[in-house]
Structures are given as C-alpha cells and as structure tokens.
Amino acid sequence: DDRPYTGLSLTHANAQLVTLGNVLKMGLRGVISRKFSKSRLWDICRHYGCTMFNLLGGMTTAIYSEPRKADDADNPVRYILSAGMPAAIWEDFKRRFDVELFEFYGAAEGGMTFNPPGGPIGSIGKPPASLIAKVIDEDGRECAPNERGEIVFEAAPGQPTLAVSYFKNPEASAKKVQNGVFFTGDIGHRDEDGWFYFDSRKGDEIRRNGEFIDTAKIEKTIAEYPDVADVFVYGIPATSGVPGEKDVIAAVVPVDVCLFSPQKLLDHCRAVLGRTELPSYIQVMSEIPKTASEKPQARFCYQLFQEQKNHVYDFAS
Template identity: 55%
Template sequence: MSQKIIEGMFFDELMVKCEKTPDTTIVTFENGEYGDEPLTYRDLFVNTCKVARRLKDSGIGRGDTFSLVMRNHPEFLYCMGAASMLGAVVVPIDPRSKGGKLSYQIKDSSSKGVIFTSEFTEEVEKSLAALNGVKVLGVVHKDGFAAPPREKYRDFNEILSGPEVPPVDGRNDDVKAPLEIIYTSGTTGDPKGVLIKGNRMPMFKLLAQFVWGYTDADKLYTGLSLTHGNAQAVTLVPSLMLGVPSVISRKFTKSRLWDICRKHGCTTFSLLGGMMMGIYSEPRRPNDADNPVKKVISAGTPIAIWEDFEKRFDVKIHEWYAAVEGGFAHNPPGAGPVGSFGKTLEGVMEMKVVREDDTECAPHEIGELVFIPKEGKAEVEYVGKKKASREKTRGGVLRSGDMCHRDENGWFYFNFRKGGGLRRQGDFIQPEYIEKVLADMDEVSDVCVYGIPAESGAPGESDIVAAVVPAVGKTIDPGSIFRRLSASLDNNSVPSYLQVVDEIPKSASEKNLDRILRGEFAKDAKNVFGSGDYR
C-alpha cells in the first residue's frame, strides 16, 4: 500500500480488515423470500473500489454530494465506502420519500447524482424531472424488483460483476471531512440535513465497546433503515470496525423479527419506541421467550410495556437517548429506574433540564433537555440552514427540543416533544398507556395515539384519537373497544375517536407519522368512530 492508512477512516478500516481477515463473513443482508446476501470483508473492499471508480468516472469527487434511494442492501455499504475513499458526501434518503419530499432532499443536499434501486425508478424519475443538472449514476436491480431501464441508465449490477480495480489514486486522507448528510425524520415538516463528518464513525466503535459491551460472542441485528443514524451507529459501523458479525434486514418486520434472530443466532438488536409497541402488539406465541437475544438496545421504550416486554421475550432492555445532531445518555439493565433513559457519559458532556430562561429545573419539573460539552461548544451544521444551526446550539449548548425531567437521583425521563404534549381537561396524557391497552387486544396489530384540537376550544387542550390497524383476519368493533378502554383507563385517557386504518405511516426511524394520520382524519369519515356514539 503506497498511501498511509488513516485510523478511523471508514474506507481505510475496511481495507485493513480485508488484509487481515478477507474471508470473514461480516454482514448478512436478510431478504426474506429472496434469500440472504452474505458479505465478507473482501466482498466489501472489492466492490467498494468498483463503485468508487464508477463515481469518479462520473465526475463525483472531493466535496461532491450524491444521493442514495434504496432500502438496506449491500450497495448501500459500497457507496458509503466509496464516499469515504473519494472524500465525497453520500446522502442516504428514506426510500419511502415521494414527490416533493424526495425532490426536496436531493435539491437541498446539492446532490450531483442519484443511485437507486429499480423498485423506485418511477418516483426518482418524477423527482428528477423537477430538478436541473442531477444525473442518474446507476440503478441497482434485485430479485423481486422490476427490471431496471438499462437502455436509459447504467446498470449497477454490471459494474459490480465487472473486473476488479484498485483503490483510486489520491484517496481522501482527512478523517474530519464530511462523509454523510443524514436527514432528520421530518415528523413536523421538511426534514433538515445534518452534516456528519468521518470522525464520527470511530465514536460508534467506542460506544459499542464500552457502552453496549459487544463481544466476539455477539451477533448483531437491525431492521432499521440505514438511512437513519441508529442503524449505522448501533449496528453497521460497530459490526464492520469491531469485526462483530451482523444481520441486516432489507426492511423492518415486526412479525418475523424473532424468527430471523433465531435463524441467525442474533444476540442483540436495536429498536426505537414506536417499533417496540408494534412488536408487543403481535399475537402472543408459546415460543416468545425461546430466542437467542439477550439484550435489546432501545431508544424510547414505552414505560407501560417495559417490564412486560422483558418478561415476555426473556430479554433485558438497555435504554438510551441520542439524536443525529448529538447528545447521549443511557440506562444499562439494572442500573436505573424503569422508564428513565439514563444519565450521560461523565467527563464528556453535561445534561440538564432547563426553563425558557435557561435556569435549571428542579427535580420532577418539566423543561427542555440540553447538552453541554465539557470541552468547547456544541456544534451542529444543518445543510444550508445557518439560522437553524445557530438556534440549535444557542449559547454553546445543544438544545434537544425534547421536554424532559429528572428525579432526585439524577435519572432523566422523556415527557414529550416541545410543542407536542397531549393535555386533556388540565391533565397531561401519556399516549403509551392508551397504546398498551389497545396493543393487548387481539384484533389490533398496530396503534398510534395522537391529539387534535379540542372541540371545546380550550387553549392547549386536545381531543384524543387512537388510530388502529386491524390484525389479519380480525375486524374492529368500536363499541367493544371503547368499553374495554373505559374499563382500563381513567376518563380523560379514553380516546374521543377511533380511526381504523390499513397501516400506521412511519418515518425512516420507524416513528409514527401522526401528522399524516391527523391530515387524513375527519370526524364524519367512514373509518372514524366517536366514543360518544357508544356510551
């Protein structure tokens, strides 16, 4: 090797691993009925070099951005490695983005080109028609997808099946150079692109070693989209950099999750709170606890199901809190109270709950969660949004936008998103308790509880809507559901309306997109039932 190896550089780490253990199967992409795609370090290195050469020949170089529109596939990893090698910036976009939202992210990130899987050809072409100067860099084809338009675009499969090529000359040697732009979920509006530098990758490795406690005996699993920071931080990067094997599903599946873990011997996986309620709402099986999983790394475990989930599936929950912009806290199994997302890392940062004037809240007083670095100032760069970037770190602290509280012993708890709390007749309502009661019903396979402006017109008050998805082969009897809710909940927590839907819309991070449900809600709609009609 003529060029110096840069420790912590994503591509360089792959290259070193390929030299040492080329035939180690490190990542297996689980594709359901279409079969698995196991990758060795040699596969990763060889194909990353091919993709980097293709990108360079297409005019993608240092500082240039290009977008990915695909689910979890090996090509995602090759593109990340190629970006690291070239000093380019990869923009992974939630493949469920359509129309204006997809166009917005491609344009907002100043992407020069797009790589996508053929299942998204129609949506990508619609978006590109509204943009100028953005070219198609390649189309990936997979079993089960429509054939790619080979007469129009370069077939990525052809590139990968071609001859091997060496790494490009003049590889990127700046580990602090931007590597990715990861967009926020956009649960309240247009998503914001967060610039991620290459030196964040080795931080994920350290967390895996000293916080998650991964060992050689582990096998990691995720079904979260690689377009989201969680899947990269908790599963992908630790797997590649530590040499701990992992399994990554093409997309999240709550019904097959445990069977996948059994088949592959996975010992740990990562979840977000919305996913956990969905898994919990699956019909109970006699073998629920018969699985190899020891620990679930979860961000946002609903307190209402925390202990039941651990007991039912015989796992321990390692709760944590973080955002793509930064900040970190965790609550290892047995360390802190159930319901707490934990404490931050001593010596690295400080965590406080503050009032509007930045004075610290008393225990159990709700305020905004902020993080203060022990050294320097908090920095966040939203692409093209200097004002929003400055506001996010006003006063040198990272402002989470999450309303939280702490107890007398310094353990922190999430309450609600700033501006998004549910209040009814003066009481703050915890949606997760309502969701648990519904999730325990056999006829419900998924649920999302949200608020709409109260019919009373009281400022800050909400009427509660429970959107439910019927289980396969089951029907929803609104009267029966309202009666059981009334028997299990206090009066203020009983939803005003049931909204029966085919599915709960999700973000890339599997957050429930209640704003979409809210937009579809109408009191006189055929799929909406009012509690007042069943008293």
C-alpha cells in the same frame, strides 16, 4: 460472540452506527434485513442466532401488539438497545421476550444519555462524562427535580464546545446551539437522583382536562386487545376550543377489519383506563404511516383523519 441485527433503514444513524458500525469496527457477523418486520422479527433472530438489536420507540408498541406465542421467550437475544421503550410496557416486554433493555437517548446532532440494564424503569439515563445535561424552563433556569422543561446539553469542562452546522441553514444552526448549549426540542424531567426522563417532543404534549396524558399507557391497553395488530395514539386540537387542550385519537390497525368492533375496543379501554385517558376517536387504518426508522407520523394520520371520516368513530360525546 455477539451477532447484531437490524431491520432499520441504513439512511438512519441507528442502523449505520449501532449495527453496521459496530459490526465493521469489532469484526462481528451482523444480519441486516431490507425492511423491518414485526411479525418475523423473532423468527429472523432465531434463524440467524442474533443476540442483540436496536429498537426505536415506534417499533416497540408494534412488536408488543403481536399475538402472544408460547415461544416468545425462546430466542437467542441477550439485550435490546432501546431508544424510547415506553415505561408502561417496559417490564412486561422484558418478561415476555426474556431480554434485557439498555435504554439510550440522543440526537444525530448531539446529546446522549444511557440507562444500562438495572437502571430506573422508564428513564433515558444519565449523560456520559463528556456532557452535562439539564432540564430548563422557558426562561433558561434549571428546573427542580420532577419539574418538566426542555432537555439541553453542554460540554463538560475540558471538552470541546458543542456546535451544530446544518447544511446551508445558519439560522437553524444558531438556534440549535446557543452559547454552547444544545437545545434538543424535547420535554423531559429528572428525578432526585439525577436520572433523566423523556416526556414528549416539544409541542406534541397531550393535555386533557388540565392533565398531561400518558399515551404509552393508552397504547399498551389497546395493544393488548387481541383484535388490534398495531396502534398509535396522538392528539389534535380539542373540539371544545379550550386553549392548549387536545382530543385523543387512537389510530388502530385491526387484525381483521371485517370482524373489528370499535365499540368493543372502547369497552376494553373503559375497563382499564380512566375517563380522561379514553380515546375521543378511534381511527381505523390499514397501516400506520411511518418513517424509514419506523416512527409513526402524526401529521399523515391526521390528514387521513380529516379525509376519511368513514374510517373514524366518534366517542367524544
């Protein structure tokens, strides 16, 4: 009886496999939009009776930023297959839309973890029986529980050795899998019970005043501000020049740019966030640049940050 939905591009593995692949394999009726629309998402699901869809990390905050409606929970969706649901909005998202969350993690090249409904909030889950997952430090040693490192995978005993072959790029292929170990390039940790957690893409971590910043918490705070339609938080090298430190930029799309006040938004953040978490800059945008899979693109945001200084409000001091 399930009816999957996707608004993701069919150039992306999630739309190809999670939605279209399952529809064809299981003989289901599926619904595919030409383009993802955060404002029409729930109306589409209601109209076509869609019971599940796949949601990627960059989309969750955008949906959460939409103005709350009395009928948010009045929808036919049973669960969302989510890749990157921020822990900061996990429970609120479930309650608001009355859905279950099935979190998963993986790359097109390999590696996979699953956290079915009922698992720890914020966790990307545990690997299937065919894989072994670890978190290792820069010297290749396995990290202790709750210690950050790179997430890697290898085949379980009796399974084919992992391998990756990039098109006409043997150097990248050899770097991605070394001695049967698949390097994801993602930083994470695991808890004492073996549940894994994604922390950041390698190199994308934001450290400020010696602490790692939870960008999802900042995005949740800004997304709940009624004058904001979308938000993306990223980091740039700190103006202080301290090695490894970054300044925090909040790229926001106002509901109405003429009525939007960056100072009032910052005051809202001050009431909720700690001093280290406050944005150094608020960057006003008409639209946040995103990939075909709705992932915000920090490099294009930063390019516009440098080129359009009249759209940037400096609160660093």
